[in-house]
Amino acid sequence: MITRRNLNKSLLGASALALGTLPSIGMAQDRPAIRIAVDNLWRTMSPLNGLSTTGNRININFYEALxxxxxxxxxxxxxxxxxxxxxxxxxxxxxxxxxxxxxxxxxxxxxxxxxxxxxxxxxxxxxxxxxxxxxxxxxxxxxxxxxxxxxxxxxxxxxxxxxxxxxxxxxxxxxxxxxxxxxxGVDAFGQMPIGTGPYKVTLFRPGEVMTIDAFEDYWGSQPGAADLLP
Missing domain, CATH: 3.90.76.10 (Dipeptide-binding Protein; Domain 1)
Known part of the structure; x- marks a missing residue:
């Protein structure tokens, strides 16, 4: 699910990989939402233990590097x-x-x-x-x-x-x-990760679903993508 806030273009690329009943990642608050299917949701979303092709495309929305x-x-x-x-x-x-x-x-x-x-x-x-x-x-x-x-x-x-x-x-x-x-501990952290990115994780069930909401206190420009919605 995606709100009227832009998700990272890498994640948009991942959305083209799969449809239907595959694991999904989304963004939802009290705004219209879009659900995106991805090829997998790894067992953890810690920055390094969770390294995977899809994980890397997703986690750049809630983690940031220097x-x-x-x-x-x-x-x-x-x-x-x-x-x-x-x-x-x-x-x-x-x-x-x-x-x-x-x-x-x-x-x-x-x-x-x-x-x-x-x-x-x-x-x-x-x-x-x-x-x-x-x-x-x-x-x-x-x-x-x-x-x-x-x-x-x-x-x-x-x-x-x-x-x-x-x-x-x-x-x-x-x-x-x-x-x-x-x-x-790193295992629990990977189940509900915390970073500084424009989106925060609010729900994560490995192999099934992740929901990320726009982070209102983000230091940078608030992401916006009304053009993604009809």
């Missing part, structure tokens, strides 16, 4: 634009990432550098008992990630890495709320 590669205007992938990070600079092996202020998670808590540092942490991605070890492939060269100010994160790498801005657009950099994630 940066975004501007494929639309630069097909080479060389242009990186701000997302949850507003600026970045490198001094040798240390990147200093400045975050957007006033970004709210779907459960009403502001995103800070502590959330970002945890999202990229050894504990979450690279430890032997990491919560989402599939993220190790994206962050193997990170040796330190620290919240140095409320809206500033430092990332130290094992050697100079000029490609860090591009890397911070990837799955491992989809920011999660640290305290809530640790409180409920």
């Amino acid at each position: 940066t975004e590669v501007d494929w639309l205007n630069d097909p080479t992938g060389a242009t990186v634009i701000p997302k949850l990070a507003t600026s970045w600079e490198r001094d040798g092996v240390v990147w200093r990432i400045t975050l957007r202020e006033g970004v709210m998670f779907h459960h009403g808590v502001e995103m800070t550098a502590e959330d970002v540092a945890f999202t990229l942490s050894h504990e979450r991605l690279r430890a032997d008992d990491a919560y989402e070890s599939r993220g190790a492939i994206f962050s193997s060269n990170m040796v330190r990630v620290d919240a140095v100010e409320r809206y500033v994160v430092e990332i130290e790498t094992d050697s100079p890495d000029p490609n860090m801005p591009q890397k911070l657009s990837n799955h491992h950099a989809k920011v999660v709320p640290k305290d809530h994630y640790l409180e409920v």
Whole structure:
């Protein structure tokens, strides 16, 4: 179900995959709605444990990464634009990432550098008992990630890495709320995920249905797509 709010174009592409009784994802509040069938709804929607073709097309509507590669205007992938990070600079092996202020998670808590540092942490991605070890492939060269100010994160790498801005657009950099994630655990988090995106998950039954509603406190422009409806 989709309201008069635009869903991500990648999800629209996924909608063409299937019809009928297949799992569906939708967006609904007190507005007209459209139901979209997809080829599968994975058992979890945590950012990394839930990696799948359809999952990736869906979760970019409720998770956001630190940066975004501007494929639309630069097909080479060389242009990186701000997302949850507003600026970045490198001094040798240390990147200093400045975050957007006033970004709210779907459960009403502001995103800070502590959330970002945890999202990229050894504990979450690279430890032997990491919560989402599939993220190790994206962050193997990170040796330190620290919240140095409320809206500033430092990332130290094992050697100079000029490609860090591009890397911070990837799955491992989809920011999660640290305290809530640790409180409920990754399995429960994957059943009712919380991010900072323009839509929030309000219902998820793996293999059956997901409903996502427009997030009224979204930091960016409110999505709108009246042209999708008759």
